[in-house]
Amino acid sequence: MKKTMVLYPGLSVSHFLPMMKLADELVEHGYAVTVALIDDPLQKQIAFTATVDRVISSKPSICFHRLPRVDHLPAVTTNDGEFYLPGYLDLVRRHNEPLHGFLSSHFRGGIQALVVDMMSVEALDIAERLKVPGYLFHPSNASLFAFFLQIPSICAESKRSFSELGDTPLEIPGLPPMPASHFIDNRPEEPPESEVYKAVMDLVRRYTNKCSNGFLVNTVDSLEARVVNTLRHARRQGGRALPPFYCVGPLVNKAGERGExxxxxxxxxxxxxxxxxxxxxxxxxxxxIGNHSTEQLREIAVGLEKSGHRFLWVVRAPVVSDDPDRPDLDALLPAGFLERTSGQGAVVKQWAPQVDVLHHRATGAFVTHCGWNSVLEGITAGVPMLCWPLHSEQKMNKVLMVEEMGIAVEMVGWQQGLVTAEEVEAKVRLVMESEAGVELRARVTAHKEAAAVAWTDVGSSRAAFTEFLSNADSRQTS
Incomplete structure (x- = not known):
């Protein structure tokens, strides 16, 4: 009889898809996999709902179970549509009992382990109650993982809340110095007693208090060698509150997979x-959140046209648009732009198969918001990148990509809220025409080759994954 792993993913595409790649690896290793889903309470998350439905239909070897909805759902977005962490954590907390009921009634013979999304850390209480090993899945990189572990000490030493640190330079062991604002979105108007600040601090404390079994991190040893080695050294030296962690990336889709x-x-x-x-x-x-203003879209258009280089551009309407799902490109872009560039570029509304595009032989560069999934997809395709971070830890990723990995250049102006046409033109030309662009491609190709080795029989991610399975086995039987 197969051993069973239960996965409990988060409610966003960037958290859900990497965990589904983890599910594929578990199936490949002979495990039965069940995915417990919170029935989408947000309604407006059209992209997420559609992604979940497509994944369910494309993975018949995996069992998916939607937990029953709970009453009186909390708000997980603010009135202006922004993510609201306290509401999200409350939503997950309210599903603990339905999760417990499902696991205790459907798996009387026990499960090998429960793996939960990093934002669902309270669900580890259910693993403890059922006496099964619980692990936290961290879909981002080891650098953000290291930062989360440091937040309490940073705030204690500075005697300020993280939101009050603003652009104060921080030095996290294993990372290049960077402003505090580059790690997460911090808002000066949120004092230490605010609900958001308390929720962040509580979440971070639970990482180390609740997750003694370990973390699965979506990265490759060689990609973040400095911070991974720093963390491992600290753990060998008995670093306080540092749980085991397993670098099992890159967990990304492959070109040609039609699950999307x-x-x-x-x-x-x-x-x-x-x-x-x-x-x-x-x-x-x-x-x-990735939708640009009309002014910004027009600056991009002018810059692309003046660069003279071919382009494939995915355009979404500004959030304030009457119908952001069906943008009127003629109204959003400069007059005559589509006609003038018909032989130079292609503009796609809303969505394109990013992995397939990146792996296509014609693609020469990638302008990205620096979400970690996109970074890994760019690396595994061997495509040099132009960084345009928008929110959350994307600013931190930008620093890593430019300064640590040497695989990207920065689109200057994003911090001021407008990247000019001149900047778009200049950076496109730099990557596509100059010797600096050739060097970027050489470095990203080296990382691509290292990532390809990671999941082979002699690779670091395969070894980490095997160690995780062994750890779960030993804890389940102890």
Whole structure:
């Protein structure tokens, strides 16, 4: 009889998809996998709901179970549509009992382990009650993992809340110095007694208090060698409150996988007609937070046109648009832009198959918001990147990509809220035409090759994954 692992993913595409790749690896290793889902309470998360439905239909070997809805759902977004952490944590907390009921009634013979999303750390209480090993899945990188472990000591030493630190330079062991504001979105208007601040601090404390079994981190040893080695050294030296961690990345889709959408997108046919490495691909994530203003869209358009380089651009309407799901490109972009650039570029509304585009022979550069999934997809495709962070830890990722990994350049102006057409043109030319662009490609190719080795029989991620399975086995039987 197969051993069973239960996975409990988060409620966003960027957290859900990497955990589903983890599920694939577990199935490949002979485990039965069940995924417990919180029935989407947000309704407006069209991209997330559609992604979940597509994944369920494409993975018949995995069992998916939707937990019953709870009454009086808390708000997980603010009135202006921004993510509200205290509401999200309350939502997950209210599903603890339905999760417990499902696990205790359906798995009387026991489960090998419960793996929960990093934002669902309170669900580890259920693993403890059922006396099964519980692990936390961290879909981002080891650098953010290291930062989370340091937040309490940073605030204690500075005697200020994290939101009050603003652009104060921070030195996290294993990371390059960078402003506090680059790690997470911190708002000066949120004092230490605010609900958001308390929720962040409580979440971080629970990471170390509740997750003694370990973390699964979506990264590759060689990609973040400095911080991974620093963390391992600290753990060997008996570092306080440092749980075991397993670097099991890159957990990303492969080119040609039709789980995202079954049909071949028309933009790939357009790419088929372009020469090798000549197209700049622009895409800014799967959520509405990545929508630019009309002014910014027009600056991008002018810069692309003046660069003279081919481009494939995924455009979403500004959030204030009457219908952001069906943007009117003629109204959003400069007059005549689409006609003038019809032989130079292609503009796609809302969505494109990012992995397939990045792996296409015609793609030569990637303008990205620096979400970790997108960074890994760019690396595994061997495509140099242009960084345009928008929110959360994307600013930290930008520093890592530019300064540590040497695989990207920064689009200057994002901090001021507007990247000019001149900057777009200059950076596109730099990556596509200059010797600096050649060097970027060489470095990202080296990381691509290292990532490809990570899941082979002699790879670091395979070894970490095997160690995790062994750890779960030993804890389950002890």
């Amino acid at each position: 959408r079954p049909e071949r997108h028309e933009c790939l046919a357009w790419l088929d007609r372009q020469p090798d490495r000549t197209v700049v691909f622009l895409c800014f994530g799967s959520t509405g």
